[in-house]
Amino acid sequence: MKMTKIYEGSYQWIMFGRDPGKPEKIIDTNQYVVRTANRCLLIDPGGIELFAPMLAAVLHHAPVEEITDLFASHQDPDIISSLGLWDQALPHAKLHAAGLWEGFLRHFGCETIEYVPIADNGGVIQLDRVELRLVPAHYMHSSANFNIYDPEAKILMSGDIGAALEAPGAPVFVENFDAHVEKMRFFHQRWMPSNQAKRAWIDRVRELDIDILAPQHGRMFKGDDVKRFLDWFEALQVGIAV
Amino acid sequence: MSVSQTKSQFVAVASIAAELSAVMDVAKEISLAAANAKAIAFRAGEKAKGFQPITDFINELAKETIELVNDINKHASYLYQLTVDEYRMTEACDKFERVYQTSNNAPYGSSLEQPLHEVRQKMQQCRKSFNVHVTELLDQLGEVMHPARAARVIAANSRIEASQAGEYLQSLQAVAESVDHAAQIIHDKVQRCRSALNVIDLTD
Numbered sequence: 261m262k263m264t265k266i267y268e269g270s271y272q273w274i275m276f277g278r279d280p281g282k283p284e285k286i287i288d289t290n291q292y293v294v295r296t297a298n299r300c301l302l303i304d305p306g307g308i309e310l311f312a313p314m315l316a317a318v319l320h321h322a323p324v325e326e327i328t329d330l331f332a333s334h335q336d337p338d339i340i341s342s343l344g345l346w347d348q349a350l351p352h353a354k355l356h357a358a359g360l361w362e363g364f365l366r367h368f369g370c371e372t373i374e375y376v377p378i379a380d381n382g383g384v385i386q387l388d389r390v391e392l393r394l395v396p397a398h399y400m401h402s403s404a405n406f407n408i409y410d411p412e413a414k415i416l417m418s419g420d421i422g423a424a425l426e427a428p429g430a431p432v433f434v435e436n437f438d439a440h441v442e443k444m445r446f447f448h449q450r451w452m453p454s455n456q457a458k459r460a461w462i463d464r465v466r467e468l469d470i471d472i473l474a475p476q477h478g479r480m481f482k483g484d485d486v487k488r489f490l491d492w493f494e495a496l497q498v499g500i501a502v
Numbered sequence: 503m504s505v506s507q508t509k510s511q512f513v514a515v516a517s518i519a520a521e522l523s524a525v526m527d528v529a530k531e532i533s534l535a536a537a538n539a540k541a542i543a544f545r546a547g548e549k550a551k552g553f554q555p556i557t558d559f560i561n562e563l564a565k566e567t568i569e570l571v572n573d574i575n576k577h578a579s580y581l582y583q584l585t586v587d588e589y590r591m592t593e594a595c596d597k598f599e600r601v602y603q604t605s606n607n608a609p610y611g612s613s614l615e616q617p618l619h620e621v622r623q624k625m626q627q628c629r630k631s632f633n634v635h636v637t638e639l640l641d642q643l644g645e646v647m648h649p650a651r652a653a654r655v656i657a658a659n660s661r662i663e664a665s666q667a668g669e670y671l672q673s674l675q676a677v678a679e680s681v682d683h684a685a686q687i688i689h690d691k692v693q694r695c696r697s698a699l700n701v702i703d704l705t706d
Contacts, residue, residue, distance in 0.1 A: 312597045315614070316605035323613030348594040348624075349617045369590055 261317040264432050266472055266480065267413040271296040271390055275474065276317050278429055283309055288428065289338050290476055292417055294410070295321050296388040301329040302346075303408060303417050304339045304476050311342040315349060324349060329385060330373070332357040332365065333419035333476065335402040344369025356385055356394070358404030378406055395464065397421065399457035407465075414471035421461070422489055423447055424478030434479045437488045443478065445496070452498035462494050512589075514698040515582045518639075521691045521698070522578060525646070526571045528684045528691070532653065533564035535684070539660075539677040546670040552663040553674055559656050560681055563649045567688065570649070574642045577635060584632045591625035636699055643692050643699075650688040657682035 261280075267273035277290040291314055292303040300322040306314050318327060327350050332340040335358075343365065346353065351372040357365055359377030366375070382394040385408070395407040401420040408417040424443035434440045452458060473481040473489060481489050540557040543550040598618040605611040657678045664674035 312600040312604065315597075316601045316608065316611075319601070319605045319608035319610045319614065321610070323610035324617055325613060344590050345594050345597055348591070348621050349598065349614070351617075351620075 261313045262432070263317055263320070266474070267410075267415060269413065271388070272321075273410070273413055273415055274321060275432060275480070276314060277432070279310060279313050280428070281313055282428075287338055287477060288426065290432075290474070290478075290480075292474060293318060293321065294387060294390065294392065296390050298326060299328045299387045300326050301331060301385060301387055301392070302327065303331045304333050304419070305330055305346060306340070306342055307338045308341045308345065311345045314342070325352075328353050329387065330355045331385065331406075331408060332361075333397075333407065333417070334358075334405040335361055335364070336420075339476070340365070341368055343373070347371060347373045356383075358406060360404040378404075380404075382406065395468075397461050399452075399454045400461050401451055401453075409468055409470075411469070414469050415474055416465065416468060416470045416472070417474045417476075419476050420451060421448075421493075422473050422475035422478075422481060424475075426478045430479060432480060434481050434485050437481075437485050437492075440479065441492060447477075448493065448496055449498050449500045454499055455497065458493065458496075458498055462490055466490060511585050511702050514702050515578060515585050517698045518578045518695045519575070519582070521695045522571055522575050525688050525691045526568065526575075528687045529564050529567040529571060532567070532681055532684045533561060535677050535680045536561035536564060539674065542670055542673045542677065546667050546674075550663065550667040550670055550674060552666060553660065556656055556660050556663060560653070560660075563653050563656070567646060567649045570642065570646050574639065574646070577639050577642060581632065581635050581639065584628055584635065588625060588628035588632060591621055591628055594621045595625050636702060640696060640699055643695050646692050647689065650685045650692065653681055653685035653688075657685065 261276050262278040264275045265272055266275050272295045274293045274295065275290055276293065277288065282288060286307065286309060289304070289306050289310065291306050294301040294303070300318070302318065330340070330346060330353060332355065343355070347369050354374045354376045355370065356376045356378055359379060362375055362377055378394050380396065380398070382396045384394060385392045390412065393409040393411065395409050397405040397407045397419065399405065405419060407419055407421070422444070424440060425447060426443060470486050471482060473486045536557050539553065539560065543553040543557055595618070598614060598621060602611065602614055602618060605614070660678035660681065661675060664671055664678055667674050
């Protein structure tokens with residue numbers, strides 16, 4: 261599992277991905293970890309088959325008792341079908357996920373982890389002194405969809421927004437935006453259902469100061485590529501399968 | 503718990519639920535047959551005097567079977583839950599061990615020892631509990647066999663009593679046949695439940 265530190269201040273953001281042991285027909289995913297002094301948040305910790313390599317990788321940064329929070333951005337199994345295993349490994353942790361999703365998400369097994377439902381208008385996750393904002397991104401893939409924004413690190417973890425289907429071992433950052441576009445087009449057109457929701461999300465996100473836009477698949481965008489992505493996405497017609 | 507063991511355990515417990523549901527239907531049919539027989543015996547009056555107490559017996563047996571099956575169903579549901587729990591614990595144990603092996607150079611690798619220990623204990627607890635409940639379920643299934651056997655004896659008596667009932671002979675014989683048939687089905691279904699349970703490996 262490749263580990264890339266994407267922010268290093270008084271706390272860290274680490275990206276985990278490009279797992280070489282991943283079964284062939286399973287989509288490659290990016291997991292993110294925010295590590296503060298005493299706590300650790302796993303953002304979209306992944307599918308069930310990814311649990312062992314993911315936990316093994318996280319143990320390089322935090323002991324299990326300090327892995328205190330999990331976040332699930334949207335309603336796909338590659339986000340958190342591993343929940344039942346985290347539930348056994350981290351009995352005192354909290355899961356932050358959409359309230360709307362709770363009755364379904366518990367099918368993965370969630371008996372000891374505390375479910376902290378996210379309201380439709382978002383909320384915050386407080387990790388020690390670090391405050392992470394839960395930004396609504398409804399219908400940007402699933403009806404209850406949230407991003408995480410860190411105003412200090414200036415990172416927006418955007419779930420499936422900005423995702424691209426890549427070859428194994430692809431670099432973690434976009435290097436040539438124009439060349440990258442074709443890896444994103446169909447995915448966004450087919451998996452994002454609503455132009456109206458897309459406009460609302462873009463308006464909301466343009467107000468944020470973002471250095472890195474970090475999706476759950478493919479490469480991250482940094483610097484000017486964040487604006488390039490928003491402009492490209494704004495012009496793209498989505499929900500094309502009607 | 504190996505993969506094939508897990509599969510056979512899930513299948514066994516699910517099959518029991520299906521067989522029990524069929525037993526319940528048949529028991530309800532017996533209850534209906536008893537009510538039907540009672541009405542016929544009432545119409546037949548003196549000619550079916552010996553048949554009347556038999557209908558009460560049949561009704562009682564049906565009730566008893568329904569109650570027992572309800573109890574067994576609760577037990578079977580609990581066994582299913584235990585199977586799910588044990589499956590989850592086994593999977594967690596397996597995955598934690600993998601993490602433990604692959605994270606030996608991770609600075610915080612040893613922090614997994616406690617969760618691994620706990621999940622192993624929970625897995626063993628599930629197995630023990632499952633074994634205890636399977637034994638109890640087998641006993642309960644044995645109990646259902648008693649009313650089924652009694653129903654067959656009553657069906658034989660019913661045939662004799664029906665032969666005295668003149669023009670009601672055919673109707674009452676039909677009741678006796680249906681009770682006998684239903685009892686046979688219950689017997690077979692319960693046997694299948696027991697066979698399904700016997701394929702489960704109960705070693706700790």
